[in-house]
Amino acid sequence: PHDALPICLEHLVAKGAKLDVTSNVGWTALMWAAGNGELDCLEHLVAKGAKLDATGKNGTTALMHAAHQGKLDCLKHLVAKGAKLDAASNDKNTALHLAALNGQAPCVEALLKAGADARLKDKSGDTALDNAKRRGHTQVIALLENAAAVAAQAPQAAAETTAEKARSEGNELFKAGNYPAAIVKYTDAMKCDPTSALPYSNRAACYQKL
Numbered sequence: 001p002h003d004a005l006p007i008c009l010e011h012l013v014a015k016g017a018k019l020d021v022t023s024n025v026g027w028t029a030l031m032w033a034a035g036n037g038e039l040d041c042l043e044h045l046v047a048k049g050a051k052l053d054a055t056g057k058n059g060t061t062a063l064m065h066a067a068h069q070g071k072l073d074c075l076k077h078l079v080a081k082g083a084k085l086d087a088a089s090n091d092k093n094t095a096l097h098l099a100a101l102n103g104q105a106p107c108v109e110a111l112l113k114a115g116a117d118a119r120l121k122d123k124s125g126d127t128a129l130d131n132a133k134r135r136g137h138t139q140v141i142a143l144l145e146n147a148a149a150v151a152a153q154a155p156q157a158a159a160e161t162t163a164e165k166a167r168s169e170g171n172e173l174f175k176a177g178n179y180p181a182a183i184v185k186y187t188d189a190m191k192c193d194p195t196s197a198l199p200y201s202n203r204a205a206c207y208q209k210l
């Protein structure tokens with residue numbers, strides 16, 4: 001019976017079964033559990049020390065199998081336990097590539113939230129977004145395009161935050177009458193975010209005080 005699988009697995013492990021051997025098709029037990037959505041078996045294998053990132057003959061990992069087949073619970077467990085998000089197969093496919101190719105939107109979303117790199121390209125030079133577009137998976141396309149937009153905005157947002165911190169420190173120095181030190185801080189703010197006019201005017205006020 002299907003419910004007996006975890007019990008059988010427990011027995012085999014207790015008898016010394018090797019966890020990471022591969023079958024004739026190149027799968028480990030963990031890959032089989034992940035690809036078939038057998039969460040109980042997967043949890044047991046992981047708890048007993050199965051290698052999360054063991055690879056089969058094509059370089060695939062358990063995470064890739066879970067992503068490709070849309071087994072979200074297994075995918076989330078593997079991610080939580082530290083599986084490498086951006087591990088690549090022999091064809092340079094990552095879990096994100098495979099999830100996108102099969103239109104597995106929940107898995108794509110989970111991988112993106114965990115920090116998977118959507119910029120990576122496979123052996124053909126395609127990204128996960130290219131895979132989704134080729135197959136017409138509209139929900140996956142939207143997720144990946146949104147992730148790309150957020151990633152593009154991140155450097156500017158970080159620069160603005162750093163610039164505001166430097167300007168705030170400059171303001172405190174200005175209030176204390178330490179104008180030379182305030183000038184340094186305002187200059188730092190200008191370098192971080194040249195688009196903001198505030199540190200320019202702040203620095204000019206400092207020069208007037210010297």
